[in-house]
Amino acid sequence: MRAVRPTSRREVVRAIGGTFGALAAPRVLRAAEPDLRFGLTPVFLTSDLELLQRLKSRLERATGRSVKLITRRTYQEITALLVSGQLDAAWICGYPFVAYRARLALVAVPIWKGRPLYRSYLIASADRSAAGLEDLRSDIHAFSDPDSNSGWLVTAAALAEMGTDPAHFFRQTFFTYGHRNVIRAVAAGLAGSGSVDGYVWEVMRETEAELVAATRVVQASAWLGFPPIACPIALADDPAIHRLRHALTDMENDDDGRVVLSMLRLDGFRAEEPSLFEPIAEEMRKVRGGSTG
Amino acid sequence: MMPRVSLAIKVPAVAAVFLLAVSLFLSERVLSRLAEIQTAHLVTLTRVYLDGLSTALVDAVLREDVWEVYAVLDRTRQGDGDLTAAETIVTTPDGRVIAAGNPRRVPSASMLPADYPAAETLSGEIVLREPEARAYVRRDVLYNGRAVGAIHAKLDISSLLDERRRVLWTLVLSNAVLTLILVVTAWVTVRRMMRPVAVLAAHLEAGIAGEVTPIPSPAVARAGHEFRRLFAAFNTLALSCREREDLIRRLADEERLASLGRLASGLAHEINNPLGGLFNAVDTLKRHGERPLARATALDLIDRGLRGIRDMVRTTLATYRADGDGRTVDVQDLDDLKILAGPELLRNDLVLIWRNGLTGPVDLPASPLRQILLNLLLNACNASPQGGTIEVRIAEADGGLRLEVADDGPGMPARAVAVLVDTTGSVTPFGRGHGLGLWMTGRLIRDLRGTVEVSRSPSGGALVTVALPLDREGGIARVA
Secondary structure: OHHHOOOOHHHHHHHHHHHHOOOOOOOOOOOOOOOEEEEEOOOOOOOOHHHHHHHHHHHHHHHOOOEEEEEOOOHHHHHHHHHOOOOOEEEOOHHHHHHOHHHEEEEEEEEEOOEOEEOEEEEEEOOOOOOOHHHHOOOEEEEOOOOOHHHHHHHHHHHHHOOOOHHHHOOEEEEOOOHHHHHHHHHHOOOOEEEEEHHHHHHHHHHOHHHHHOEEEEEEOOOEEOOOEEEEHHHOOOHHHHHHHHHHHOHHHOHHHHHHHHHHOOOEEEOOOHHHHHHHHHHHHHHHHOOOO | OOOOOOHHHHHHHHHHHHHHHHHHHHHHHHHHHHHHHHHHHHHHHHHHHHHHHHHHHHHHHHHOOHHHHHHHHHHHHHOOOOOOEEEEEEEOOOOEEEEEOOOOOOOOOOEOOOOOOOOOOOOOOEEEEHHHOEEEEEEEEEEOOEEEEEEEEEEEOHHHHHHHHHHHHHHHHHHHHHHHHHHHHHHHHHHHHHHHHHHHHHHHHHHHHOOOOOOOHHHHHHOOHHHHHHHHHHHHHHHHHHHHHHHHHHHHHHHHHHHHHHHHHHHHHHHHHHHHHHHHHHHHHHHHOOOHHHHHHHHHHHHHHHHHHHHHHHHHHHHOOOOOOOOEEOHHHHHHHHHHHHHHHHHOOOEEEEEEOOOOOEEEEHHHHHHHHHHHHHHHHHHOOOOOEEEEEEEEEOOEEEEEEEEOOOOOOHHHHHHHHOOOOOOOOOOOOOOHHHHHHHHHHHHOOOEEEEEEOOOOOEEEEEEEEOOOOOOOOOOO
């Protein structure tokens, strides 16, 4: 049966963990200490096994610990694992970071085009002439993930400002659990419009130009904090986390690290203040203060 | 049935019609069987496809998860194989679209498009619509035995129809070639078989028109066994016909010689009669030549005798000129015949009543006309009893010439009449010395395009009536 054949390369984004566990990574150190458990959300673009292998090598070398990369289908699962202390660190979205602000600490923030910022895009199919959110009323709208900032919260906050919410403003909404899937849904016409991570959209414009060309950006949000790497607040001063932060911020000085960065189209990682995510917290308050999204 | 169509056309036509009927029947069988096989194959493929799809879709359909349903459809569309699903749509049980493989045409949350068969269509049943080269199939998505949704697939069956069309054309072309080969073969064969018949027919037609000639031996050798026997029989017949014609010709020549002898003896007799008187007159002149009266009487006698001889000789010359002189007949030409018939009349002591109604030349050749009349006259002389009367009438009538010869003999025998009046040339003269003269007379009359009748004369004898049309065309009829 074709429907359940193994996930294709494109879908590894959601399934990194499953495949990664099978990798026989070289052990740098003997497993005297427990593995460093590092969570990845579907923020990830590239699903290359090579990327994961290099990231793992890089982190293991820099931290001196064996690293286990863990992925889940949704943001929510990774966030829950992180908040409950089952992960040492995770690359999550800005929205769960501010939602669980009291229980999480920042490790590092990716730098894209020189800044630790990105935007959310409202996209529609390329042949539509919509100029703003208002023109997308009564669409079938594709969201990325209910715990995603760019793929849900930004649009929900904008609607809250207009005094409405997605369930009423759109005819129908659905979640694709991946930014790339939002672009596919809009390109195929399954959805009339979608909310997507601007960083993902821009990078895919290079890597999958044909797919992205079927869509156009209707509206871009304000610049917001890039999805960060966070850890449970209890581990904030743990030496392992310090080593991890160094491994990330020093990534451009390492062959594997440079390859990882170039694959992700990122400039590097930087330690940032949590206040970087205040605008996202503001949006969350708008949405929660208004109708429940 | 079709009398004007030759066998060489009829046999190939029948063969072509037969083959056409056979090929129509076979083609229909082949095509309908092919359609059955294709449909069965399609049903099997569709079942496999829908089984896989419904298993993959059941969770997503249960949740009405638009993206998951679409993702599954998108993945299956990328699969290849014999089956090409032109469109797949997943709906809720009440027909509302959850997601379609082609969302631009069939958006989510819309109703199932109208071109799909009605919802009453049985689950798994396939609906073929050949004009649009599409097949439709519907399959319930079951969860715990309950239908939670339905998969509607539109299948592209144009490759199946193309295959059917290719088979049809192959059948049509090969049958056409076969039919053509058969027709040509039949035509050639029948023509070869019928060739001896054409040879035989040509010889028979030539025989009717004139001379019967045997079929030459190369043609006989070429013919098949059956026709060789037929040809041999025909050749035997042709030879016997030819022998009979030769015999008749010889008899005619003999008869002509015999009548010439009779004529010669009559002529000698006619000359001999006055010769005695002439010699007497010459004797008288020798002895009493000095006597004016005697001399004058003798000279007169000699003069009359020589005139009689001269008239006799002249008439004979005119009648029996070797070549037809083509001259038209005059009153005198016919009157001269009295002189020729004279010896016969005398011998039988017959009385000749001669009524020549002609007043001037008539546009008919003299020589054959004189022979016709002389033959009839001599025949009447033969038939008449001693001291009988013969009456001859010559008159212009109905734009032609009419001759009547009557005698008071016993009448003409039926066989002689048949020889005389025969127009086909099939009745041949019979017996010795009888009929050949009449046979030649009949031929002469036919050559002049005339008619002859034999009836009873007032005195109970034969009355022969000949009617000859005037030679309007100016040409002279050929004299045999």
